[in-house]
Amino acid sequence: MNSVRIEQDQSGIVHLILDKQGASANLMDDAFRADMAKAVIELGQLDYPGIIIRSAKSTFFAGGDLVKIAGVTKDNADEFYQMVESIKASLRALETGGKPVVACINGAALGGGWEIALACHYRIALNHKAVKVGLPEVTLGLLPGGGGVARTVRKFGLEQAMPLLTEGKQFSAEQAQNIGLIEALATDEAEMLVMAKAFIEANPQISQPWDQKGFRLPGGSPSSPKLAPMLAVAPAVLKQKTKGVLPAPEAILSAMAEGAQVDFDTACRIESRYFVELVTGQVAKNFINTFWFQLNEVKAGASRPDGIAPSKVTKVGVLGAGMMGAGIAYSAAKRGIEVVLKDISLAAAQRGKDYSARLLDKQIQRGRSSEQQKAALLQRITPTDSADALAGCDLVIEAVFEDRGLKAKVTQEAEAQISESALFASNTSTLPITGLAQASSRPENFIGLHFFSPVDKMPLVEIICGEQTSDASLARAYDFVLQLGKTPIVVNDSRGFFTSRVFGTFTNEGIAMLGEGVSAAAIENAALLCGFPVGPLAVSDEVSLTLMEKIRNQTIHDLAAEGIEQAPQGGDATIDRMIELERPGKLAGQGFYDYPDSGKKHLWQGLEAQFFQAQAQLPLQEIKDRLLFIMAIETARCVEEQVLTSSRDANIGSIFGIGYPTWTGGALQFINQYGVEPFVARADQLAEKFGDRFRVPASLRDMAASGQRY
Structure with a gap:
């Protein structure tokens, strides 16, 4: 076996050692699935008092194979589903074998690694800063697919499990012990093994609480008077946070609630189905591409010149x-x-x-x-x-x-x-x-x-x-x-x-729409429903319209010195009008929004009288497209002009720096997932209707013609 090996110590205890050959970390991949299935068969032929699961790597277990997950499509989804179910079956066999199973956690146990630990009857971790545990799958657009939803709900109850599953938090060893994720801490690996053996000796026959007769869900079932009202409004509360553009939290909530009403094995199948649905979806692929592969490339120094010794500032x-x-x-x-x-x-x-x-x-x-x-x-x-x-x-x-x-x-x-x-x-x-x-x-x-x-x-x-x-x-x-x-x-x-240039197109497009007569509330709500953290009018107030005016005037002056005439921008007249009205932004206490001393900010009612035109109203999707497309097109221009030299920096920068919606995976990934050819066609429609700023650069049009992507 290349991912798992079995050793039996002098006391007869079986050590299930996670040790993927030729790799620095253990992965929940095809090899692991096959080896775990073989290990379960071999264990059936041995006489032993208990099992210790531990790692030969510096980490306990790295989680799922994201390369494989990224390649799953609707066409091979069934094969992937069967792999997931096979891994779950092996973990379930360990869990229900009647012998105590202890996880000895020496390092990070996140995602699939923590799901392995959850399938054990007892968890011991090193009290070391290297130990991190939790279920961060939601941050990659996924849900825990190795039994993590079903077991977390049964261990903690629906209410306490919800933040653990939907927020993707990671916990240190001490934090994990304080909230009941880990039962014991050890100072070193030798002590950890002694503690594990002591637990096995003290619990010769054991089963999980949810496998015992009369088990009741902690905190109550979904139909209980305490939980039923909470679960009735939970989807609406969740959608208010996700704006309906992040499917993973909603799938997690569904898997939790549905799984809590059936037996454990059925709950696991429900979890697998939601998991595969997310895996085959575009949002998860966007997340994995940008927040895993590309972000790790950045942290590894992908854009750093080679051959230069590392340095530190003192x-x-x-x-x-x-x-x-x-x-x-x-x-x-x-x-x-x-x-x-x-x-x-x-x-x-x-x-x-x-x-x-x-x-x-x-x-x-x-x-x-x-x-x-x-x-x-x-x-x-x-x-x-x-x-x-x-x-x-x-x-x-x-x-x-x-x-x-x-x-x-x-x-x-x-x-x-x-x-x-x-x-x-x-x-x-x-x-x-x-x-x-x-x-x-x-x-x-x-x-x-x-x-x-x-x-x-x-x-x-x-x-x-x-x-x-x-x-x-x-x-x-x-x-x-x-x-x-x-x-x-x-x-x-x-x-x-890159960032200021592209960010400027977002604010300018929002202000331009206001100047055209589009409802301010429609503009701001469309931005939020796209997944932007804040609307273009609100963020313009934060920046201040006077600063935007100064930057514009400085640009006009600089370009004039180079013999270039700066064309007026769509939002210029609206900015000038707001400054004339002495409403320059938040710092002044009034801009597109009013900022009362007590209470929340709200759109200035005078915007309607100043700008609103009934005949200028646009469909919601049109407003959303204008905001999403204008930033993506400007990013493509930055690529053509060699301001940007990698899609990696474009995607990471657009999300981490200027708030491009996370579900897209970044401005260039948005073009990829939309389809380069359809994107160009839609941009042409917007250009015909709203102006040449929506004309894509020649390089992007060439990509569409040749079937390329970023």
């Missing part, structure tokens, strides 16, 4: 202690990096440091940090008003206002203090890096690091290479972003780069 300077600079300082200090936080006055720099203190106070209140950890982190941030304090920094990040003159000034002040080899980065969101690097005496060491607000929460950093940025500088910047625990994407220089 001291970073941050110029500008506003919200962005303060957030960057906190993120660096959190990772153990010394930070010099500079602003025009010591008081301003101190206010930036205080931002970290406030974040840490909130974490302490929630039990996620301590006063000692707070003090240690704050000790690493030095506020200053002097450029001299930047001496010794490996990296300096400029995070001042979007003003070319100011950025040039702080660049030259910093470079006078740092070594020739130090890296200098601008956090600009729109200004081309090549132009900003003209103020630098070492443009090969100049790069863009575009963080997203709030920096402490947003996972993405867009790395922008100027024309003279060296490969070594790119590699160092990439390493720094990973050092912060964030996700880097790499783009080439252009106005707005």
Whole structure:
């Protein structure tokens, strides 16, 4: 057997050792299915007091074979279903054999790995940071298909099982023990085996609670007076969260509720059917492609230049202690990096440091940090008003206002203090890096690091290479972003780069529709129903219309200097009108929305009088298509212009940076799943009706003609 081996120790206990040959981790694949079936037959021929399931790898079990799952279609779904049922049958045979089965968990046991542990009668884990347990399948558009739904519901009851199954949370060993996922913790593997043997000796005959006569579901059955009202509204509550675009949570809820009303084996078959339905669906394939394969490629350094030794930053300077600079300082200090936080006055720099203190106070209140950890982190941030304090920094990040003159000034002040080899980065969101690097005496060491607000929460950093940025500088910047625990994407220089440029099409399209007379509520609701986290009008208020106006005017000025005339955008007149009405956005307390002192924000009622036209109303799908297509088309333009050089960076960046709906798998994956040829045809329809901005680039039209995809 190549995935599982059987060993029997001196006390007769069988050790079922998970050890996939030629691999660094154990997988729930065809080989595992075959080996588990053989192992069950062999166990039937042995005399033993119990079974210990353990791993020969550094992790317990990695979960399902995502390569195989990604390849499952409607045509081979039945074959896949039979494989799933075979694995379940083997686990069920272990569970119902009458002998105690103990899982000894030495590392990560997520997804299929945790489902193996759930099939055991007792679970012991190392009390080590490497141990993570849980059922994160929902984050890949799937549900636990190895008995995880049926067993979790029977172990915890419907109410307590719901967040475990629908939220995909991962738990440390201590957390898992506190909520009853793990029964015992051990300090090392030797102690773990001693504890496992003791359990086996103390429980010579055992069965799962759900296999015992008279078993009742913890917390009550679906028809119980306590649960029935909750289950009646649960689908509506769930749909409010998913907006109907994420099928996995709804399938999980269905499998839970239906499975709770039948016997265990029937519940497992119900689970398998929902699992296979999700596996063959497009959303799961989008998730797996982007959030597993492409995200892992990014973390492995796919866009990092080869042949350059890894580096680490020990001291970073941050110029500008506003919200962005303060957030960057906190993120660096959190990772153990010394930070010099500079602003025009010591008081301003101190206010930036205080931002970290406030974040840490909130974490302490929630039990996620301590006063000692707070003090240690704050000790690493030095506020200053002097450029001299930047001496010794490996990296300096400029995070001042979007003003070319100011950025040039702080660049030259910093470079006078740092070594020739130090890296200098601008956090600009729109200004081309090549132009900003003209103020630098070492443009090969100049790069863009575009963080997203709030920096402490947003996972993405867009790395922008100027024309003279060296490969070594790119590699160092990439390493720094990973050092912060964030996700880097790499783009080439252009106005707005990738994320700001594409994000601008989203806000502009929403504002343009408003200016055409389309209902503001229809625009915002259509965006939410697409899966965008926030509507284009709401997010424009967050950005501020005055800032959008400044960026537009700066762009017009810059392009004019290059002899290029900037064509008016569809939303320009609406932005100008809102500014005339003194409604520039959230910071002013009024924009497209009103922001009352008490109560939730709501759309300004005056929008109807200012813009609404009854004859301009559009079908819901038309509004949704305009928002989805305009961003995807602009992303395709970025590919054609070589601003983007990989679909990986495009998909990860569009979701993690600018809120493109997760169910799509990203802007380019949306084109793939829509079908390149149908996408081009639909874009042409939109162009005929709403303007040439919906015309796809020539390269995408060529792809459609040749049957290619991103």
